[in-house]
Every structure is written in structure tokens, then in C-alpha cells.
Amino acid sequence: MEIPLNCQDVLLNGIQHVGSASADLLPSQNFAHGARLNLTESTLTIFVQKNFCKNVVRDSETTKRVVFYSAVPSHEAYQVKGDVVSVAPLSEADVSESQQYCDQVIKTLTELGLSPDIPKKIWGRVADTGITIELEQIFNQTPGPEAGKPISK
Amino acid sequence: MIKEEHLPAMQGLIPACVTTCSAAGEPNATVVSQVWYVDEEHVALSHQFFNKTRRNISENPKAAVMIISPENGSAYDLTISYERTETEGALFDEMDMQLEAIASMTGMSGIFKLLGADIYKVESIVQVA
Numbered sequence: 001m002e003i004p005l006n007c008q009d010v011l012l013n014g015i016q017h018v019g020s021a022s023a024d025l026l027p028s029q030n031f032a033h034g035a036r037l038n039l040t041e042s043t044l045t046i047f048v049q050k051n052f053c054k055n056v057v058r059d060s061e062t063t064k065r066v067v068f069y070s071a072v073p074s075h076e077a078y079q080v081k082g083d084v085v086s087v088a089p090l091s092e093a094d095v096s097e098s099q100q101y102c103d104q105v106i107k108t109l110t111e112l113g114l115s116p117d118i119p120k121k122i123w124g125r126v127a128d129t130g131i132t133i134e135l136e137q138i139f140n141q142t143p144g145p146e147a148g149k150p151i152s153k
Numbered sequence: 154m155i156k157e158e159h160l161p162a163m164q165g166l167i168p169a170c171v172t173t174c175s176a177a178g179e180p181n182a183t184v185v186s187q188v189w190y191v192d193e194e195h196v197a198l199s200h201q202f203f204n205k206t207r208r209n210i211s212e213n214p215k216a217a218v219m220i221i222s223p224e225n226g227s228a229y230d231l232t233i234s235y236e237r238t239e240t241e242g243a244l245f246d247e248m249d250m251q252l253e254a255i256a257s258m259t260g261m262s263g264i265f266k267l268l269g270a271d272i273y274k275v276e277s278i279v280q281v282a
Contacts, residue, residue, distance in 0.1 A: 017219070019172035019182040027180055027217045029172040030230070030281060052281065069170065069182035075261065079182060118226030121282040141183060143264050148204055 001042045001135050007078050007151060008037060011044070011138075014070035014077070015105065018046050018131065020059035028055035032068065033127040034101030036094060042135040044068060044080055047090060047098040047127035060084045060131045068133070069141065073112065077141035078151070082133035090130045098127040154194050154275045162220035162229055163190045165251055171198065172217045173209035181205045186255050186265060188220050188231075189248050191272060196233065197244060199252055200269040210235040216273065219281075228282040233273035240269045 003011075016032035034047035046068055050057050060066055064084040071077035090098065102123040109119040140146045168184045175181070183206050187199040198218070200207065210216060214235035221228045239245050249267040256265035 017170045017172070017182055019170075019180045019217070021172075021174035021178050021180045023178075025174050025176070025178060025213050026215055026232070027172040027174040029170060029182060029217045029219060031219075031228075063178055065178060065180060067172070067180040067182045069184070071184060075259065077184065081179070081181075114223070114226075118223070121226035122221070122228055143202070143261060147202060 001039065003037070003039065003138065004151065006076070007138065010072050010076050010078055011035060011070045011080065012037065013101070013104065014072045016046070017069045018048060018053065018056050019067040019069065020056045020065065021063060022055070022059050023063055028059060030056055031122050033123065033125065034098040035068070036097060043085060043132050044082070044135055045094070045130040045132040047094060047101070048129050048131060049125050049127050050129045052125065057087060057129060057131070060087050066131060066133050071141070073108070075143055079139045079141045080133070080135065080137070081139070082136040085132045085134055087129065087131050090128055094130060095126060095128070102126065154278060155190060155196070159229055159278060160190060161224045162222040162227065163188050163196065164223065165255055166223040167221045170219045171206060173206050174213055174215065175209050176212035181209055186252055187248055188218055189244070189270070191244065194275055195236070195272055196231070196275055197248060197270040197272050199248055199267055200238060200271045201252070201265055201267060226282065227280060230279045230281050231275055232277045233275050236272045236274055238269040238271050245270045
């Protein structure tokens with residue numbers, strides 16, 4: 001799958017949410033703590049902290065369908081949908097990647113005027129679990145006329 | 154259900170993420186500018202665009218909303234259930250005015266437009282951070 005570089009940048013560096021639905025159609029969501037794109041295999045691994053995202057992890061293992069949403073302060077945003085390939089502990093490299101991502105989010109939000117204690121409540125933690133999904137479709141979610149349109153096939 | 158400690162997270166300063174699910178079980182996530190306190194058991198979400206979220210709640214009224222307090226960073230996960238949409242009246246007018254202010258502050262004037270105030274019953278609130 002070809003993904004424009006600006007989209008990759010938003011997906012990997014934006015404020016990230018991961019969402020799911022249970023078998024009885026109850027949606028769940030929480031913040032993700034980084035992600036890794038594998039363009040060769042057309043997968044996205046979403047970094048989460050298992051205890052923080054327990055409902056999403058549970059749904060990922062049962063209904064196996066996940067949505068990933070990432071947005072930057074300019075309002076540029078994208079949504080990825082896909083089937084879950086695996087739910088597994090993160091490698092040391094991915095944990096390090098998650099740490100870097102969280103540090104960057106805290107820095108960005110602090111530069112926007114928030115006290116560091118505020119973003120640290122959410123991003124002052126490191127992921128331990130990776131939810132890997134197939135990159136089935138990416139949708140533009142930037143407010144405006146292109147919102148909701150797929151950007152890739 | 155909704156307590157005073159939750160109210161700062163409903164001031165519209167930090168956008169809220171909303172996840173819904175179709176009748177077929179397909180989740181969808183988006184961001185809304187406003188989660189508005191209506192009363193102790195209800196919130197209103199700004200309906201700004203005709204989109205997948207609207208289609209999903211017409212099939213399955215349940216939604217999950219994450220709100221964050223700009224005062225202390227506390228994050229709350231709300232499970233809500235859609236009841237109705239108001240397109241006029243005091244609530245709509247108040248939300249419309251605030252949305253215009255948000256749009257002006259964020260460079261989204263002309264793009265953010267309130268189409269309706271979607272009223273949801275709050276079923277649970279869990280503090281996640």
C-alpha cells in the first residue's frame with residue numbers, strides 16, 4: 001500500500017486513539033502510545049499499554065476489528081481500519097519507540113501551553129503490547145470537503 | 154452520574170474522541186469539538202458533519218467518548234447512548250455560539266458548523282488517567 005509521506009507522519013506522530021467494538025456492539029477506545037508502519041507487509045502495529053487499554057485489547061483478541069485515529073494540532077487527521085493480525089508483547093525496540101513517541105507528545109503539548117503534568121497523566125507511561133492490523137483502508141479525517149474519503153486502496 | 158469534577162473536561166478546550174460501532178460491528182473513530190453538559194445524566198455532542206458516526210448511531214446508539222480536563226489532565230471514558238437531536242432552542246444556540254468561538258480560535262471558521270446538538274444519556278463514566 002502506498003501512503004503519502006504527510007499521512008505517514010500524522011499516523012506516527014499525531015495524538016493517537018485506538019477503538020474497537022465488543023461482540024455485543026459496545027464500542028471502546030483509549031489513547032495509543034505510538035505505532036509502527038510496515039509498508040512491505042501492509043501492517044500497522046499500534047502500541048498500547050495493556051492495563052490502560054484492556055477493553056480494546058480484549059476486543060482485539062475476540063472481534064478482531066480495530067480502528068486507529070491520529071490527528072495533529074493543525075487538524076490534519078487520518079483513520080485506519082483493519083483486521084487484527086496479532087496481539088503480542090512489544091519488542092525492546094518498540095518499547096523504546098513508544099517511549100520516544102510519548103516524550104515527543106508531552107513536549108509538543110507543553111509547547112502549546114499545557115503544564116507538563118497534564119500530558120504526563122496520559123503519555124507518562126510506556127506501551128507493552130502491540131496490536132497489529134492489516135492496512136486495509138486509510139480515510140482522510142481532516143475537517144473539510146475531503147473528510148471521510150479514502151486516501152488509499 | 155456527571156459530577157462537578159467532570160465539568161472542566163466539558164468546556165470544549167480539548168477536543169473529544171468518539172468511537173461508535175455499526176450494526177455489523179465495524180468500529181469508527183472521530184473527534185468532536187464539543188461534549189456539552191446538559192444535566193446530570195445527559196451530554197450533547199456537536200453534530201458538525203454528516204458522516205459515519207451519524208450512520209452508526211442510527212444503527213447502534215452506543216458510543217464511547219474520551220474527554221480530558223484542561224485543568225489537571227484527568228481523562229474520562231464515557232459510555233453514552235444516543236437519544237435525540239435538537240436543531241433549535243437554547244441548547245442549540247449556546248453550543249452554536251461556543252462552536253463559532255472554537256472555530257475562530259482554531260482557524261476553522263467556515264468549516265465547523267453546528268448542524269445539531271445530539272443528546273446522549275450517560276451510562277457510565279470511568280476515569281482512565
